[in-house]
Amino acid sequence: MATILVAEDDAHISRVVSMWLTQKGHRVLEAHNGVRALEMLRGGTIDILISDVNMPVMNGIDLVIIACREKLVGTGVILLSSRADQAGIRQALAGLKVTLRPKPFSPSGLARDVERMLADQSVAAE
Amino acid sequence: MPSSELLDIQADASPEVPATPRGLLEELLGLEVGVFSRDAVEPGATCRRLCMAGGGAGRLDGACALIRLAASEAAVAGGGVPRICDRGFAVSVHEGEVSNRRVVLLQRSGAGLGGGLSIGQLRAAARLCEQYERQADESRGLVAEVLSGYEQLNVIFEVTQQFGRARDAAEVKHFLVRRLAESLNCDWGVCLSEADGVLWWSSDPRVDRDRCVADVRGRYAGLVAEVFSQQSIVARNADSGAGPEGARLLFCPLAGSDDRTDLVVFSRRAERSDFTSGEMRMVDSVLQHGQQVIFNLRLSDRLRTMAYGAVRALVSAIEKKDDYTCGHSGRVGLLSRLIGEEMQLPPEQLQDLEWAGLLHDVGKIGIPDGVLTKPGALTPEEFDQIKGHVRMSYDIVAPIEAFASVRDVVLYHHEVPDGSGYPQGLRGEEIPLLARIVHVADTFDALTSTRSYRQAFPIARALEIMRREKGTKLDGEVVEAFERALKRYQAAHPDAFHTLFQHALEEAPS
Numbered sequence: 335m336a337t338i339l340v341a342e343d344d345a346h347i348s349r350v351v352s353m354w355l356t357q358k359g360h361r362v363l364e365a366h367n368g369v370r371a372l373e374m375l376r377g378g379t380i381d382i383l384i385s386d387v388n389m390p391v392m393n394g395i396d397l398v399i400i401a402c403r404e405k406l407v408g409t410g411v412i413l414l415s416s417r418a419d420q421a422g423i424r425q426a427l428a429g430l431k432v433t434l435r436p437k438p439f440s441p442s443g444l445a446r447d448v449e450r451m452l453a454d455q456s457v458a459a460e
Numbered sequence: 461m462p463s464s465e466l467l468d469i470q471a472d473a474s475p476e477v478p479a480t481p482r483g484l485l486e487e488l489l490g491l492e493v494g495v496f497s498r499d500a501v502e503p504g505a506t507c508r509r510l511c512m513a514g515g516g517a518g519r520l521d522g523a524c525a526l527i528r529l530a531a532s533e534a535a536v537a538g539g540g541v542p543r544i545c546d547r548g549f550a551v552s553v554h555e556g557e558v559s560n561r562r563v564v565l566l567q568r569s570g571a572g573l574g575g576g577l578s579i580g581q582l583r584a585a586a587r588l589c590e591q592y593e594r595q596a597d598e599s600r601g602l603v604a605e606v607l608s609g610y611e612q613l614n615v616i617f618e619v620t621q622q623f624g625r626a627r628d629a630a631e632v633k634h635f636l637v638r639r640l641a642e643s644l645n646c647d648w649g650v651c652l653s654e655a656d657g658v659l660w661w662s663s664d665p666r667v668d669r670d671r672c673v674a675d676v677r678g679r680y681a682g683l684v685a686e687v688f689s690q691q692s693i694v695a696r697n698a699d700s701g702a703g704p705e706g707a708r709l710l711f712c713p714l715a716g717s718d719d720r721t722d723l724v725v726f727s728r729r730a731e732r733s734d735f736t737s738g739e740m741r742m743v744d745s746v747l748q749h750g751q752q753v754i755f756n757l758r759l760s761d762r763l764r765t766m767a768y769g770a771v772r773a774l775v776s777a778i779e780k781k782d783d784y785t786c787g788h789s790g791r792v793g794l795l796s797r798l799i800g801e802e803m804q805l806p807p808e809q810l811q812d813l814e815w816a817g818l819l820h821d822v823g824k825i826g827i828p829d830g831v832l833t834k835p836g837a838l839t840p841e842e843f844d845q846i847k848g849h850v851r852m853s854y855d856i857v858a859p860i861e862a863f864a865s866v867r868d869v870v871l872y873h874h875e876v877p878d879g880s881g882y883p884q885g886l887r888g889e890e891i892p893l894l895a896r897i898v899h900v901a902d903t904f905d906a907l908t909s910t911r912s913y914r915q916a917f918p919i920a921r922a923l924e925i926m927r928r929e930k931g932t933k934l935d936g937e938v939v940e941a942f943e944r945a946l947k948r949y950q951a952a953h954p955d956a957f958h959t960l961f962q963h964a965l966e967e968a969p970s
Binding site: 349350353354417436438439440441442443 | 599600603606607609610611613614615617642643645
């Protein structure tokens, strides 16, 4: 239903997120660092971006800030963050509309986030 | 002999797309691969019919073979004698573990079976596909385990956070039901508890709660008894007697600290799926943890009650010096709390009010008996001594860290809005809210009690007097909240109310 880009440098976590969302019926693409993710965002129509924070070359926060600024993501952005640093991250994102999901993420919660973003999108479109 | 040339083999340009056996077979052997789902294949199907049905369809001129995919060694060894159809050879169709029949059709374009494709090659191709499918299955299984673990961790984190926030066991149990039902994608969940009643959650408000609960108690009574005696989780899936309209049910025991076991039941619609053993393990783990949290909550509750009881006993001892103030502090504590509830203050402040009420006059222990119980008017010096009790109460309470937020309330409980109070003559909002509340409660109890210098006023009269003091000697908002709270308390607990205020002659507030 949605085209989702997962930006995560840990291949195993990336796999897990990918397989879970594919199971839920979405089309999932993977990128292993912020720069590659940005390339893919600029290249195609990504509905939802799910990004980790710590990645080599470009981290998740910078990625999200640029993606929002250039309006590269159609439907929503989710940041997978460490449980401890929520406040710091929120401050860094200063007012951007990003959903934070603490790690390890709750699969049911992540699926719900995606559903909610798609639902909001279709409501807004009406 | 040709000179050895080193060929420069370019690494695959698109590393993100994993090479599949299909892709490899196509490259290596020039085979076209089609995969059929269960519905397209019946037992005994021949490859000729499949060739015509699709997925490499219509290539009657190509050699083709149906390769069986086996999920286990036994199945590989067990059967599947190759049958040669008129266009190639076929192995019988097999039922896989998860997605049932998977059949791979390998077709050599443009060539007959004799034209270069050996049975050995086909067998090797078959093994390659098998391996891949087996690994993909394993991968899926491992990912499912990981996801289940993640979900479990999240639920456990959240349950533990509840310990700090929840006021009682019922809140934690309700949270467990809701959170697990959400994780399991259920339609409804319920906890049936002797102590806490029916704690229900449903994703759809239209679900008939009473019917579901009646079902559990009636139809499944025997199963429930078994769940309690075995202390283990039981699932009712499609094969084992699912519920109405095929709903999948999960029955779980939740042990209480008082040796009673609660029952937690989850229900999921038929179209979703059976409860898996992985899910049952997760539920078990989370409920165990929840039990611990509930137990700790009960423990901390018990400690608090004990502490309160001890202080109450000591305060009683102080009150014994003066026949007229027996029970006064306890009542002020209760009334202050009721006002706080009426004003919707947070739980910590309600606690503070109760303690402040209990402790507000503790300083009276420093006042000579003669002054405390003097029937006549007090001299200015005697009056100063009485006023000193607030400072003394403060000094007694101050060293106790746990009562840090209670200190000021105790010190300022005789301050009044118009600034004519003591010890500092604060005005209006300068006086902490909790102190203003205790002052109102204290005033009411004083008016409705018989003292050495006058009789008790009946409640209605006392309230009348208090209304007249709104804004001057009593905070107006607090008085109004107090009247509502008192009415509410009387309606909800008429016996307790009567017992507490029987010393106030007759009339109750209308």
